[in-house]
Amino acid sequence: MKNILAITLVLATVVIAQEAIPTGQELVKKMSEIMTQENSTAIMTQTITTSSGKQRTFEFEMFTTGEGEKTLMRYLKPSAARGQAFLMLNNADDIWTYFPRTKRVRKLSSSSKNQKVQGSDFSFEDMGSGDSWKKEYVSENLGTEKFDGTDCWKLQSIGIPEQDPSYPKMEVYMRKTDFYPIKINYFDESDFIEKTLLMSEIKEIEGVPTAMQMTMENHLEGTETTMQTLSTTYSWEPPVNFFTERELKK
Amino acid sequence: MIKNALLILLPIFLFGQTNFFGYFESEFDQLKFADQTYNYGYNKLRLDFEAHPNDAVTIGTNVNVQKYFDNISWNLLDFLPSDIYRPIFQPEGYPEEMWITEFPIALLDTFYLDNVYLKAGFEHFDLTVGKQQISLGTGYAWNPIDIFNSKQLLDPTYEQTGVNAVRSEIPINGRTSVDVILSTGEDWKESAKMLQLKTGLGRFDLHGTIGQYTWERIVFDPTQFLLSIQKSERTLIGGAVVGELAGAGIWLEGAWNKLENQDDFTEVVIGTDYTFENGLYIIMEYLRNENGVLNKENLDINNYLQYFMGETHSLMQDYLFGFLSYPINDFIQFGLLGFGNLNDNSAALNPQISWNLFQDVDLTMMYSHFLGGDNTEFGVQDWGWRIRLRGYF
Numbered sequence: 228m229k230n231i232l233a234i235t236l237v238l239a240t241v242v243i244a245q246e247a248i249p250t251g252q253e254l255v256k257k258m259s260e261i262m263t264q265e266n267s268t269a270i271m272t273q274t275i276t277t278s279s280g281k282q283r284t285f286e287f288e289m290f291t292t293g294e295g296e297k298t299l300m301r302y303l304k305p306s307a308a309r310g311q312a313f314l315m316l317n318n319a320d321d322i323w324t325y326f327p328r329t330k331r332v333r334k335l336s337s338s339s340k341n342q343k344v345q346g347s348d349f350s351f352e353d354m355g356s357g358d359s360w361k362k363e364y365v366s367e368n369l370g371t372e373k374f375d376g377t378d379c380w381k382l383q384s385i386g387i388p389e390q391d392p393s394y395p396k397m398e399v400y401m402r403k404t405d406f407y408p409i410k411i412n413y414f415d416e417s418d419f420i421e422k423t424l425l426m427s428e429i430k431e432i433e434g435v436p437t438a439m440q441m442t443m444e445n446h447l448e449g450t451e452t453t454m455q456t457l458s459t460t461y462s463w464e465p466p467v468n469f470f471t472e473r474e475l476k477k
Numbered sequence: 478m479i480k481n482a483l484l485i486l487l488p489i490f491l492f493g494q495t496n497f498f499g500y501f502e503s504e505f506d507q508l509k510f511a512d513q514t515y516n517y518g519y520n521k522l523r524l525d526f527e528a529h530p531n532d533a534v535t536i537g538t539n540v541n542v543q544k545y546f547d548n549i550s551w552n553l554l555d556f557l558p559s560d561i562y563r564p565i566f567q568p569e570g571y572p573e574e575m576w577i578t579e580f581p582i583a584l585l586d587t588f589y590l591d592n593v594y595l596k597a598g599f600e601h602f603d604l605t606v607g608k609q610q611i612s613l614g615t616g617y618a619w620n621p622i623d624i625f626n627s628k629q630l631l632d633p634t635y636e637q638t639g640v641n642a643v644r645s646e647i648p649i650n651g652r653t654s655v656d657v658i659l660s661t662g663e664d665w666k667e668s669a670k671m672l673q674l675k676t677g678l679g680r681f682d683l684h685g686t687i688g689q690y691t692w693e694r695i696v697f698d699p700t701q702f703l704l705s706i707q708k709s710e711r712t713l714i715g716g717a718v719v720g721e722l723a724g725a726g727i728w729l730e731g732a733w734n735k736l737e738n739q740d741d742f743t744e745v746v747i748g749t750d751y752t753f754e755n756g757l758y759i760i761m762e763y764l765r766n767e768n769g770v771l772n773k774e775n776l777d778i779n780n781y782l783q784y785f786m787g788e789t790h791s792l793m794q795d796y797l798f799g800f801l802s803y804p805i806n807d808f809i810q811f812g813l814l815g816f817g818n819l820n821d822n823s824a825a826l827n828p829q830i831s832w833n834l835f836q837d838v839d840l841t842m843m844y845s846h847f848l849g850g851d852n853t854e855f856g857v858q859d860w861g862w863r864i865r866l867r868g869y870f
Contacts (some may be wrong), residue, residue, distance in 0.1 A: 277807050283836050305837045305870035306498050320681065328636045330610045334682055334719045334725030339752040346807045448805060466850050472675070473603065 249475055257406035258399070259437055263294040263358040269459035275347050277408030278449035285345055286457075290465065295357020297470040300344075301477075308345060314475045332472055340395060345365050347407030348422060348443040348452040352393040362385070363392040365383045374400045374410050380461070393420070407436045421447055433461050499524040499539065499814070500869045508861040513555050515585065523591075538593040545584040552762040553580035556785075560853035561778055564763035565699040587753045588628065592639040598607075604649040608639040611658060613673070614730050614746075615684070615717045617678025618798040618816070619764045619790050621744035622686045622715040624669060625660070627787035630798065631827060631863075642669075652677030660690070666710070667691040667848045681720035686732070688713040694788045697778055725751040734768070742767035743792065747835060762798040769794040773821045792854050795819035809834040814843075814856075823856040837869040 243281035248256070248424065273285040286304040298315040302308040310327030321334040330376045341350045364384035379400040386392030401407060405427060414422040423444050426438035442453045468474075505518035525539040538677030554562045567576040575638040614620030618633045625635040649655065653676040658667035669690035676683050692711040697704050715732030731745035748762035769791045770776050776792070784794025785790040797819060802812040810831040817824035829843035843863045 249845045266549060275807060281808070283807075283833070288772055306500070307837045307839065307870075309498060327635070329612055329634055333615070334726065336721045336724060336750060336752070337538075337756075338724040338726075341754070343804075420545060448807075468651060470650050471651055471654075473654065475645060477598075 241455045248370075249368060250382070251368045251382055251384075254368055254380055254399075254406065255364075255366045255384075258382075258408055259358050259361055260399055261407060264435060264461045265294060266292045266463050266465060267459065267461050268463040270457045271454045272457060273345070273347055273349075274453045274455070275345075276451050276453075283346070285347075289354075290463070290469070291357070292465045292470065293357070296353070296359075298355040298357070298476060300354065300471055302345070307475065311345075312475050313344070313355075314469065314470060314472070315349070315351060318357045318359035318467075319351050319355035323472065323475060324357070325472075330476070332475060348445040348448075348450055349454070350393070353443070357395065360392070360397075363387060363390040364397065369398075371403070372400065378407060379409065380406070389452055405436055407438075409438075415447075421445070427468065432459055435461055481603045483576065491844075495526060495528045497524070497526055498870060499868050502865065502867045504865040506861060506863045507826075509859040510555050510857065510861065511550075511783070515548050517545065517551075519543050519545045519584075526542075527830065528655055531586075535596040536594070539591050541587065541591050543796045545586060551582045551584065553582050553785075557778070557781055557853075558776075558856065560849070560852050560858050561776060561781060561866075565778060568869045569665075576857065597692065598771055602645050605642075605644045605646075608641050609644065610637055611640045611644065611660075612637060613643060613671075614680075614729045615719045615728045616746040616748060617750075617760055617800075618762050618815060619744075619746045619766075621746055621766070621790065622688075624671070624688060624690060624692075624711075624715065625654060627790055630825070631814070638742075640848040647775060653680070658688075667708075678743065679720075681718055684713045684717040684730075686717075688715075692736070692788075694783050694787050694849060695779070698780070698781055704794075709739055711735070726750050731741075744768060757801065757803045759801045764791060764796040764798070765792055766791045771820060793818050795821040812843075818849075818854045821849065821853040821856075823847070823853035825855045841865045 229452050232349055242284055263318070263454055268288070270286065270288050273287065275283045284305070287300050288304045290299045296318055298318070298319070299312065301312040302310065312325040314323045316320070319340055320337060322340065323332055324335055325332050340352045341348070343351040344354055345353055349461055364386050368383040369381040372379055380403055382399040382401060384397045384399065386395045394413045395416055396418065398412040399408050400410040402409060403430065409426050409429070411423070411424040412420045422443055425442045425444070426440070428439035429436050430439055431437070437459060439456045440453060444451045470477045481838065500523050502521040502523070505519070506515070508515040510586045514594070515669070521541065521543040522586055523539055525537065525543050527535060527537045531536055554566065566578070566580070567674045590608070592610055594605055595604060596605040604642050611625050613623040613625070618628060618630055620626070620628070629635060640660050642658055645657045654761045656673040656675065658669070658671040658729050661713040662668040667690070669686035671686065673684060673686045689710070689712045691708050694707050695704060696707045696754045712735040713732050715730070717728065718731040719726070719728040721727060727749050729745070729747050731743065733741065733743050735741050746764050748760065750758065752758045752762040767858045768789050770780055771794050772777040781790055795818070796816060798816045800812065802810055804810050812829040812831065814829065815825065824846050826845055827845045827846055829841060832840045834840050841864070844859040847858040847860060849859060
C-alpha cells in the first residue's frame with residue numbers, strides 16, 4: 228500500500244513537472260505574443276562597428292503593422308543616407324527602396340533579402356520578416372539555462388527547407404519570467420554561429436517589454452551593429468495606404 | 478533670378494521648419510584620345526533647403542554652384558570619329574589651311590537653382606508644382622519611357638536636373654496609383670503631357686504610360702554651318718513590368734513612339750539582377766532602340782549631337798550594359814562596370830572603387846578602358862580615369 232502511494236506521488240510529480248515545462252511551440256507562441264505587436268513606430272540609431280573599430284552611426288524611423296508583416300524604414304541621418312527608405316511587404320518577401328537623390332524607386336529581388344541594410348549586421352529579413360519565422364521553423368525546448376545571470380528557456384528552432392527560412396538553425400534564450408528573448412544565436416549551413424543578437428535595457432513601454440538596445444554580433448566578419456531605440460510607441464495607428472510607394476517617397 | 482527666388486523663399490525657410498543639407502563634390506578626370514589628353518575637373522556645391530510650413534506641405538529648392546578647372550575648352554571633333562567630321566570640316570580637295578580643326582565647346586561655370594517646388598499632400602492625392610526632378614521607368618541604365626532624362630552610362634545613378642512641371646500622384650489603393658505630369662512648354666502643343674498607371678500583380682509591378690509632347694532636337698546644317706532646332710510631335714505609349722524569377726530580379730520597359738513626319742520607333746530595355754550570399758551583386762541590361770542608327774556607315778554628325786545633348790537615349794540600336802559590385806569590407810566596395818555597342822563592336826570597361834572614408838565622405842576612383850576601332854562610338858577614346866570626392870552635410 229505504501230509502495231502504491233509512493234509510486235502515485237512520483238507519477239503525480241512527474242505529470243505536474245511535465246505540465247510546467249512548455250513545449251517549443253508554446254514558447255514560440257508566448258514569445259511571439261510579446262514580441263510582435265499589431266502596430267509600432269520607433270526612432271532608432273544604428274551604430275556599425277567594424278573589426279578595426281571604425282564606427283558609422285545612422286538614425287532612422289521605422290513603422291510596422293500587421294505584427295511586422297509590413298515595415299517602412301526611412302533614414303534621417305547621416306546626410307549621405309538622409310531620405311533613403313525601404314518598404315518591406317509580406318514579411319520582407321517584397322522590398323522596394325527609394326533613393327532621394329535620384330527620386331527613383333527600385334524593387335529589390337528576393338536574392339537581396341539576406342543582404343546587409345546600409346552595411347549593418349542586420350539583413351532586410353532581420354528587419355522586416357515580422358513573425359514569419361513561426362511557420363518557417365520547428366522549435367524544441369532544450370530546457371533551462373542561465374544567460375547573463377538570468378534564468379532562461381533555451382529554444383532551438385530548425386528551419387523547414389520548403390519554407391525558405393532565413394537561417395538553417397536558431398537558438399533563443401528567453402527569460403523564464405516573461406518569455407522575452409535576450410539572446411539569439413543564428414547558425415549558418417555548417418552549424419557555426421554566424422551572428423548573435425543580444426537584447427538589453429528591457430523596459431515596459433505601454434505594458435509591452437521592449438529592448439531599448441539590440442546588438443547584432445557578426446562572428447564571421449568580426450563586426451557588430453547596435454540599434455538603440457530613442458523613442459517608440461505601440462499605440463500608433465497607420466493611416467490608410469500608409470505602406471505604399473506614396474509614403475516611401477515622402 | 479536666383480537672388481529674387483531666394484528672397485521670396487527666405488521667409489519660408491526662416492520661419493518654417495527648415496532643413497539645410499547638401500554636398501560638396503570635387504572631381505578630377507583625365508581622358509586620353511589618339512593624339513589628345515584632356516585634364517579637367519570641377520568643384521561643386523549643392524545646397525538643399527527644405528521647409529515644412531505644416532504637415533502637408535513641403536517647399537524645397539537647391540542651389541548648385543559648379544566651377545570647372547583645367548581644360549575647360551573642349552574640341553567636339555576629338556569626340557567624333559574622323560569619318561563623321563572629316564567630310565564636313567576637312568573635306569577632300571580642300572587645302573589644309575582651309576580645314577576647320579576646332580568645334581569648341583566651353584565648360585562654363587554654373588550657378589543655378591536646380592529644383593524649386595512646392596509639394597502638397599491632400600487626402601486623396603499629392604500635388605507637386607515647380608521645377609522638380611522627375612525620374613520615370615524601371616531600367617537601370619536606360620529608361621525608354623523617360624522623356625525628360627538621359628543617363629550617363631558611366632554613372633547611371635547620378636542625379637538628374639529638374640523639370641518645370643505640375644505633377645499629381647493619386648493613390649487608388651495599396652499598389653495602384655495614377656501619376657499625371659504636365660511639363661509646360663511655350664504652348665499646350667509643346668507641353669509634355671503624361672499619364673502613368675501603376676499597379677501590382679502578385680510579385681510583379683506593372684506600369685502603363687501614355688505621353689505626348691513636342692520633341693526638340695538639335696540639327697546641324699553642314700552646308701550653311703548653322704545649328705537649328707527641329708520640332709516634331711511625339712506620342713509615346715509604353716509600359717514596364719518588374720518582378721522576379723528564381724530569386725533574380727527581372728524587368729522589361731518599353732515604349733512605342735509615334736512621330737510626326739518621321740518613322741515610328743520602339744525602344745525596349747530588358748534587365749536582370751541577382752545578389753549572391755557573399756554580397757556580390759550583378760546587374761545586366763540590354764537596350765534595343767530603333768531610334769538609333771543600325772549601321773555605322775549611316776551615322777552622321779546630327780546623330781552624335783542629339784545623343785550628346787541627351788535628346789535620344791542611344792546613338793545606335795543595340796547595347797549591353799553590365800555592372801557587378803562586391804563589398805571588400807563595410808566601407809570599401811569594388812565595382813566593375815561595362816557597356817558595349819553591339820552594332821559597331823565597341824565597348825568600355827570600368828573598374829572602380831568606392832570608399833566611405835569617413836561618415837558622410839565618399840571617395841570614388843574609376844579607370845575606363847575603351848575598346849573598338851577609331852571610328853566607333855567608344856573606340857574613339859583610348860582610356861580615362863576619374864577621382865571623385867563627395868562630402869555630405
